[in-house]
Structures are given as structure tokens and as C-alpha cells.
Amino acid sequence: MTPALRLALIGIAVATTLAGCNRDKPAETTPPPAATAGTGAVVTPADAAAPMAFESKTPFAEVSLTLPVAIKTQPDLHARLYAAAVRDLREFSEGAQADRTEAGGDEGMGAYDKSIEITPGAETGKLFSLIRTDSEYTGGAHPNSSFAAILWDKALKREVAAxxxxxxxxxxxxxxxxxxxxxxxxxxxxxxxxxxxxxxxxxxxxxxxxxxxxxxxxxxxxxxxxxxxxxxxxxxxxxxxxxxxxxxxxxxxxxxxxxxxxxxxxxxxxxxxxxxxx
Known part of the structure; x- marks a missing residue:
């Protein structure tokens, strides 16, 4: 066997070995770009999944939450407010059940009621504001209402204290x-x-x-x-x-x-x- 033929056979063997080694290696792919909001902020799965409303009814309590369309422009704030409001409503429902159970069910009395409505205030280049109105009824002459306000720094992505x-x-x-x-x-x-x-x-x-x-x-x-x-x-x-x-x-x-x-x-x-x- 001539030297040239021997080198050619060695080259073929090496190429075949490398091909076999790479056969089971998964193909490399470029990861898809992260979804972004209109402002360029990365939208996490939790942010993207934050709904615009929540509602729950039990024999003891009826609760609801509504959010304004404007909040979609601030996904970080959207997710945070939704989570906090739903937590408050669930605590109210649990408290209503405990209260009514201890009172023997309050036969003939309707379920307690609590609603949270978040509505937009004005917005500037840097600031975004919202009104939170809580209304709840646990018996008595009339429901009770309370207000809270949210002031949000859009660039810093954090709430601003009054x-x-x-x-x-x-x-x-x-x-x-x-x-x-x-x-x-x-x-x-x-x-x-x-x-x-x-x-x-x-x-x-x-x-x-x-x-x-x-x-x-x-x-x-x-x-x-x-x-x-x-x-x-x-x-x-x-x-x-x-x-x-x-x-x-x-x-x-x-x-x-x-x-x-x-x-x-x-x-x-x-x-x-x-x-x-x-």
C-alpha cells in the first residue's frame, strides 16, 4: 500500500468516527427572544398571566376584583396589584366563613360581600396613578367603603410613597x-x-x-x-x-x-x- 493511499484511508476513518459521535448530539438552536411590553420591559410568565378580573362565590361570601385596561402598560405593577387584591379577597372569604360558622350560620342572612375596583388616575411621562376602592358589606345599615391610591414610577418600576x-x-x-x-x-x-x-x-x-x-x-x-x-x-x-x-x-x-x-x-x-x- 502506497503512503498516499494509507493517508486517504486514515482520513476516511476519522471522518466516519466524528460523524458517529455527533449523531446523537442535539442540534443547537437559537433561543427565542423574550417577550416585551410596549415600553421594552421584559414580560415574565407571571406578569403575562395576570388577569384583568377575579370573582369567587361561596355560601359565606361573594368577592370580586376589576382592573382597568390602562394597567396593561405596566406589567410589573399589574401582576403585583392583582396578587395583592386576590389575597385580600381570599382572606375576606375565609374570615366570612369563620365568622358565620361561629355565629351558627346566621340563617336567612345573605352572604357577605366585598369588591375591589381599581380605576385609573392621571399619568405623566414618569408617573402612573391608580385608585383602589374597597366596598364591603358584613351586615348592618349600609356597606363600608375605603380608598387607597397607587403612585408608580414607570422608569424605576417601583411604587412611590406619597x-x-x-x-x-x-x-x-x-x-x-x-x-x-x-x-x-x-x-x-x-x-x-x-x-x-x-x-x-x-x-x-x-x-x-x-x-x-x-x-x-x-x-x-x-x-x-x-x-x-x-x-x-x-x-x-x-x-x-x-x-x-x-x-x-x-x-x-x-x-x-x-x-x-x-x-x-x-x-x-x-x-x-x-x-x-x-
């Missing part, structure tokens, strides 16, 4: 006065004969401090900017239950000097006027 919106001085007296003025204006709008309230009043009702009341951003007259803050005041806080709840708007001009530098540019112009009643 205090973070303002400077660290802690002096919100100007905002307290502006809120009290707006409350009295709304009371007089509803009933010209309504009694006014004050910050230092000794009567049953008085103006609350701004730091104790949840608020969301107010729609503004300038695109992409908030024109003020909408304070969410529940029944009994500034008047009898028959007065109902209040959503009172304070223009940004009344508290602009109090805004933290990080968020001052999110406010401009004035609150957008409410549509005229027809």
Missing part, C-alpha cells in the same frame, strides 16, 4: 390649607347650606391633614403633565355618611414649592375642567 413626592422638610401646611379650601368648596357646591369645616375645628367634622389622605394625579391642561392632585376622602371623614365620599382636586400651583426635584417637572398647567353636566 411623602416621596414632596421635599423632606415635612411642612405641608400650605397643602393642608389648600385641601381644606377645596373640601369646603365641594361641600358648598353640593349643598349651599352645608356647614364648613376647618383644620382646627372643635366640631365633629374637621379638615384632615393632606398627609393622612390618599391621592392620585389630576388630569392636566398640558399634555403629559399633572395639573394637581385628587384627594380621595371617604364617608364620615368630613361629614355624615349621607354626604358620601369626596374626590377633591387641589391645583399644582398651590403646592408646587413643596414638590421634590425628582418629580417637580411632572406637574404643570392646571387641572383639566370636569365635563359640564348635561
Amino acid at each position: 411623602a416621596d413626592l414632596f421635599t423632606k422638610s415635612g411642612d405641608l401646611s400650605a397643602l393642608d390649607i389648600a385641601l381644606c379650601t377645596a373640601i369646603n368648596a365641594e361641600k358648598k357646591k353640593r349643598d349651599p347650606q352645608a356647614d364648613t369645616v376647618s383644620l382646627i375645628g372643635s366640631d365633629m367634622w374637621k379638615c384632615p391633614r393632606a398627609a393622612s389622605i390618599p391621592f392620585v394625579l389630576a388630569q392636566g391642561t398640558m399634555p403629559g403633565k399633572a395639573g394637581g392632585l385628587v384627594f380621595l376622602i371617604g364617608p364620615y371623614q368630613v361629614g355624615p355618611y349621607s354626604d358620601g365620599s369626596y374626590e377633591v382636586t387641589v391645583p399644582q400651583s398651590a403646592f408646587r414649592a413643596l414638590l421634590a426635584p425628582a418629580y417637580a417637572d411632572e406637574f404643570a398647567g392646571g387641572p383639566k375642567p370636569e365635563p359640564a353636566a348635561t
